[in-house]
Amino acid sequence: MNKGGKIIVFSVLAAIAYSCSVKKDAFLNRSYHAVTTKYNVLFNGEQAYLQGLKEIEDKHEDNFWKRIQIEPITFDESQITTKVLSPGTGFNENEEEKEENLTPFDKAEEKAVKAIQVHSMNINGYERNSQIDDAYFLLGKSRYYTQRFIPALEAFNYVIVNYPKANLNYETKIWRAKTNIRLGNEKRAIETLKLLLDVLDETEKIDKSTQEQAYTAMAMAYEQTDTIQKVIDNLKLATRTKYNKEQTARNMFVLGQIYSELDRKDSARMVFRKLAESKKLPHRFRIRADIEYAKNTPNDSASIVVLARLKKLIKNTDNRKFLNALYYQAGVLEEGRNNPEKAADYYKKSLVAKHNNNYQKTYAYERLADMAFQKEDYLLAGSYYDSVMQMVTKEFDQEKRIRRIKRKNKGLATLRKYEETVKNNDSILQLVAMTPNERNSYFEAYIEKIKKEDEAQRQLILNAQNFGNSFGGGASINNNSNRGKWYFYNTQALALGRGEFQKRWGTRPLEDNWRLSDKTISATDNTLASAQDTKANARYELSTYLDAIPTDEKVIADLVRERNDALYQLGLIYKEQFTNHALAIKNLERLKAVATDDELELPISYHLYQIYKGQGDIAKANEYKNIILQKYSDTSFAQIIANPDAKLEEGKKEDEILNKYKEIYYLYKENKFEEAVTEVDNFSSSMKNSNLIPKFALLKALAIGKYKDKETYKKALEFVAVSYATTEEGKKAKEIIERLNKT
Incomplete structure (x- = not known):
């Protein structure tokens, strides 16, 4: 260089x-x-x-x-x-x-x-x-x-x-306001933004982006202070510019949601319609706006037009990501137009939509459950409510809606348990009541039925594998079009051959003398096949069913007791929880007809008296009223009927009874069980119509269990469980009985 x-x-x-x-x-x-x-x-x-x-x-x-x-x-x-x-x-x-x-x-x-x-x-x-x-x-x-x-x-x-x-000073002030909102300083943020907007209004034309960001931040601040009208005002101002398309669509959607929450349906529909028709705004907000528009549409002639629009959106393949919500909302409109079958169909389609989420599913399952509940199909309703609970995540399990469903489903779960008990025990008791010949005829017919069903199923499988069957999409091997073609080109023939080979020879390695190479596996397969055949044949043996019918008197008595207890509990559930008097009467009347235990007559008669009286059936109400007054005149039930307007509780007397209960409870804690039972019996006449009667009854039963045999203890508990079934003491007694039955 x-x-x-x-x-x-x-x-x-x-x-x-x-x-x-x-x-x-x-x-x-x-x-x-x-x-x-x-x-x-x-x-x-x-x-x-x-x-x-x-x-x-x-x-x-x-x-x-x-x-x-x-x-x-x-x-x-x-x-x-x-x-x-x-x-x-x-x-x-x-x-x-x-x-x-x-x-x-x-x-x-x-x-x-x-x-x-x-x-x-x-x-x-x-x-x-x-x-x-x-x-x-x-x-x-x-x-x-x-x-x-x-x-x-x-x-x-x-x-x-x-x-x-x-040049970014104004935007920085907006970001500072947003930061203050996150820190809980909403008032300072509002003051800053107001000052910013006022100064800009006086000195210069506000930039669209700055204006939109400022009004959006102002709406965020007022939202934290629950000043809803101010949120509305600022969102309306923020949506005028449409500088940021994403944020504009979001602001419009929130505005429509607030109108809907305030029950200003007309305003909500106007905002959502404007958003849905704004082609320059993001697609997901436009589709959701259509759905929200449908939510805010009343069940009148307008809903027909909205439903038609939803169906059009459903057919559009561009909206596949939103099918779950579109199907659901179409179902809501059909249900509002009194088309439950179509509504249920849409709800089910919503559940199986490819793009879905568990929270959306909870609403579809809840709608199906409510529809089944209204039709008094409580078992189906319960299964749908179960599905709701399976879909709920921890994030939402404390919502008021979910808590309400939990309470409702708890009652339905109990109802399902008792309904199954009645159904199963009735079936067994019906077989017990038959004569030997009747049993043989019944099961022979049943065996013949299952043989036909099994044969039909086998035939169906064979037909599906048949060379000439076109179920699998392949051509029949016998057709002219198939002639001259190699065996292994036919997929159905190949599959069938492979299946037959494995059925006969099992899985074999590719080697010389393959027929003799794995006798052990072949023998094992034969043993398994033999075991399966034996199991299948057992279904066709009459003894298989006859041997399962109980013959022990104690077992039969337990079946009767469980069935009767389930009928009583069903009567109470339908009466108290679901207010379904028809089903309550059906179960209680049936229990009255089949029960042999006199202890059940009093509570059954009282509940039936209340139901018939509420329905205005004076004749039937008097029938059960007379049973109580004539046969159980010294009970609290009779006193309530005889003196319906009398004050049943007196504070002073109730305090005395509570003190007496404490005294007897101390005897029980000191292991003086017989003395505690005697005290309860002696005091019984002094506590008529008291709310504490169930407590005394349970305490007496617990004391009996400490010094008497198991059967006497169970009998005492059963009295409490039946007589005071709706109280905590009655439920506790029932739990103890269930534990005793397992031991």
């Missing part, structure tokens, strides 16, 4: 070295650091920030059954703290391994910190690098999304204080 070239190279290097200094306020220095900051460090930081935003957008799922969030972020309150970047982080070239553990927002913060530490030109208290305010702004936004709101606030305040004339 000649001398002139060396001079030029030296001059360029000297200029670069000179421009790298952050202490010299020269044009070259300012330009170098501004360009390097913007197109190197901040560019990489902005890319990381945008990646983080994309991840948030992908992870966030809106629950359209509730009011969606104005700002679509799901912050995890359990992970408030994140990695804190130490000073100097970000400009060490050997930190690639550490960067792998950083989130995109951490990386963006790292780049912002590097820009500030390396390229800041703070000379005489004035920043000469025009890109440093952007670095602080990126720093604040990155901290905001990592839930470090106090450090984010510091970064935004630094920009506002030190760069009052920066």
Whole structure:
């Protein structure tokens, strides 16, 4: 290189070295650091920030059954703290391994910190690098999304204080307000935003983006203070500009949801219709707006038009992701138009839609359950409510709706248990009551039936595998079109041959003398096949069924007792929980007809008296009233009937009875069981019509169990369980009986 070239190279290097200094306020220095900051460090930081935003957008799922969030972020309150970047982080070239553990927002913060530490030109208290305010702004936004709101606030305040004339000053103030909202300082955020909007109104025309962001942030702040009308006003202002299409659609949707919550259905429909017809807004919000429009449509002639629109949307293949919600809402409209069969069909389609979520399914199952419940198909309703509970996650299991379903399903689960007990025990007792000849005839007919069913099933399988069958889509081997073709080209023939070979020979390795290579496996297969044949043949043996019929008198008596107890419990459940008087009467009347235990007559008669009296059937009510008054005149039931308007409880007397109960309970705790039983019997005449009678009865039964035999103990408990079935004491007695039966 000649001398002139060396001079030029030296001059360029000297200029670069000179421009790298952050202490010299020269044009070259300012330009170098501004360009390097913007197109190197901040560019990489902005890319990381945008990646983080994309991840948030992908992870966030809106629950359209509730009011969606104005700002679509799901912050995890359990992970408030994140990695804190130490000073100097970000400009060490050997930190690639550490960067792998950083989130995109951490990386963006790292780049912002590097820009500030390396390229800041703070000379005489004035920043000469025009890109440093952007670095602080990126720093604040990155901290905001990592839930470090106090450090984010510091970064935004630094920009506002030190760069009052920066072009992003207004946007920074909006972000500072949003940060204050996250910190619970809604009032300060509202004051800041109001001041910002007022100043802009007076001094200059508000930029569309700034205006939209400010009004959106204002709506967020008022939402936290539950000032709904202010939320509405600001959302309406935020949706005028339509600068950010995504946020505009979200604001309109929230506005429509608020109108719906306030029962302003007309306004809600107007907003949702406008959103649905705005072709420039995101597709998912437009489809959801159609669904919400249908939700807010009354069951009149207008619902026909809305239903037709939903059906049109269902047919559009572009809407496959939304079929679960579209089918469900179509079902709601059909149900409102009194078409339960069509509604149920739509609900079932909603459940099996490819794109679905468990929360959506809970609503479909609940609708099906409610429809079955209204038709008094309680067993089916219970199975649907069970499905609701299986779909519920921890996030939603404390909702009021879910808690209500839990309570309802608990009663239905008990009802199903008793219905199954009655059905099973009735079937067995019916067989017990038959003569030997009747049993033989019954089971011979049953065996003949299952033989025919098994034969039909075998024939169906053979037909499916038959060469000439076209079920599998293959051609018949006997068809002319198949003649001359090799066996192994016919897939059905090949499958059938393979199946027959494995059935006969089992799985064999490919080797010489394969017929003799695995006799052990073949013998095992034969043994298994023989066992399966024996099991199948047992179903056709008359003795299999006759031997299963109980003959022991104790077992039969237990079946009768369980059946009668189930009938009584069913009567109470239908009467008290489901207010289905017809089914309550059916079970109680049947129990009265089959029961041989006199202890059941009193409670059965009283419940039937109440039901018939409530229905206005005076003749039947008097029939059971007379039974109680004539045969059980000294009971509390008779006293209630004879003196319906009398005050049954007196505070002073109840206190005396409670004190007496405590005295007897202390005897029981001191193992004076016989004395406790005697005290209960002696005091019984003094506590007529008391609410504490069930407690005394259970205490007496427990005391009897301490010094008498098991059968006497069970009998005492059964009296409590039957006489006071709806009380806690009655239920407790029943639980003890069930435990005793298992031992």
